[in-house]
Amino acid sequence: MRSVSPRAALRPLPALRKPLPRLHPVQRGQVAVLYFDHNATSPLHPAARLAWLDATERFIGNPSSLHRVGARADAVLSEAREKLARILGCDALDLVFTSGATESANTVLHHAARTLAPDAEVWLSAIEHPCVTAAASHYLPKRHRLIPVTREGLVDLNWLTKRLKRTRPGLLAVMAVNNETGVIQPTREILTLCRAHGVPFFCDAVQAIGKLPATGWGDCDWVSGSAHKFGGPRGVGFLKCPAKGRVEPLLRGGAQEEGRRAGTENVAGVLAMIAALEVRTQAGVPKPALRDHFEQQLLKTLPGSAIVAAPSPRVWNTTLALMPEADCRTRWVVKLDKLGVAVSTGSACASGKEEPSPVLTAMGYSATDAARVLRFSAGWESTVADWEKLLAALEQAHREMKPAPRK
Incomplete structure (x- = not known):
């Protein structure tokens, strides 16, 4: 084991000589995944990793x-x-x-x-x-x-x-x-x-x-x-x-x-x-402008969608949306995952349950409506391009889930 002198152990953490790198999209094998599930967990920040390794x-x-x-x-x-x-x-x-x-x-x-x-x-x-x-x-x-x-x-x-x-x-x-x-x-x-x-x-x-x-x-x-x-x-x-x-x-x-x-x-x-x-x-609190613009475009692009609790004060990174009707909301998650986008159906700690979300139930939403929700939660480093890619993926998933016209 490496020996550590008392004086060296009490030395302050080394100052960073250059800015920490931007967090890259989550890697799944060789494919970059657009990660919009930060409310479930966020990737380890480079500063935290450096502090952990040093400690x-x-x-x-x-x-x-x-x-x-x-x-x-x-x-x-x-x-x-x-x-x-x-x-x-x-x-x-x-x-x-x-x-x-x-x-x-x-x-x-x-x-x-x-x-x-x-x-x-x-x-x-x-x-x-x-x-x-x-x-x-x-x-x-x-x-x-x-x-x-x-x-x-x-x-x-x-x-x-x-x-x-x-x-x-x-x-x-x-x-x-x-x-x-x-x-x-x-x-x-x-x-x-x-x-x-x-x-x-x-x-x-x-x-x-x-x-x-x-x-x-x-x-x-x-x-x-x-x-x-x-x-x-x-x-x-x-x-x-x-x-x-x-x-x-x-x-x-x-x-x-x-x-x-x-x-x-x-x-x-x-x-x-x-x-x-x-x-x-x-760094301070990010502005909700990117999230707000995404919500406006989502409502225009996907008829039948709605934003839950839109009038209330909300944190800058979170959108809970009622999606256009499909056979089940997990189908949205699976489709988006195949398109390289990670989102959630709500609380990660309650996923996999058959019951509707207790949060939405308490808010007065029906079980049918609760079954249509998706949660998009961005990170501090999410960009305009990331939000645009998310919207494009939702459009594509919606097209692929729509039933084929009858002949």
Whole structure:
């Protein structure tokens, strides 16, 4: 094994002498695939890859070890925690590094089940990600209530305001951005309501971190994030915890993460996550102009199509569209895949199910309409040409799926 001197291990990461290369289309064998499924996962950003490789060579120790190699690993982990805290606007001690959003959500709901009064409820929006709804059903099977949403995919603030005047839940959970529709939820207003009524607030910010300004998320009691949604590696994320009080750990064993999450920390993964997030933060929020133009052209080109939640505020990269009727939406995905375009039918974590999307059902869409949806989610490096190629592929797929005229 390569020996590492203490001074070399603490040396700052090397500065890049030239700009990082543009991310190329995903390669499938020798064929480039146009990738429009970033809400499911994003390719590893070159800055994250560089940080990961560097960390695996320089910080080889276990952060819990008492020797100098372990201490160096612990030092860079603490530095990464400080950087994330500054981005989110919270104290570094509030942050726990996890394996991703699913573990974070399970930790929050597990904590609620173990610490809330026996008759206390947890309220969550009807459009939460499966990692939140499934965790609530598991840990609090008879003690969770769904908050309704409007046809436009927004949490019903009128319902919430009236209900909070009558009763107070033990925890309220609303995501920052819906993973299927891309709708930006009124989390600031919801946080204000929670503060006024003394209700802890959990925000799944997985689809917001890296796509929207991150400052201010630290105001929430609980916030979850996942690296692979913004160009970091898979298998690493974070959970911002309340500043006061003990967290009931989901994983038990060691005393890592101040006793809130057992298990040796993924130092290289954490450093890669922070590197990717710093790139996204410094670049700023892209404009939705490319997405908006694509939607206008889609409606003109494919009669019978429609944009879900078009009037609502949405992140710049996401379009959920009702496509012209076909025998099944998976046929669209297969056709587009053969044409070299990767898209989704909705949440990747819920794919393969026969049931219609719970998100669309909550929004009042019929099962027939829900079966027609496709989700297009671009990346930070997606170009005008990429959106144009996507539209051309949709046109071609539509032509090939149309039934031949009767003779």
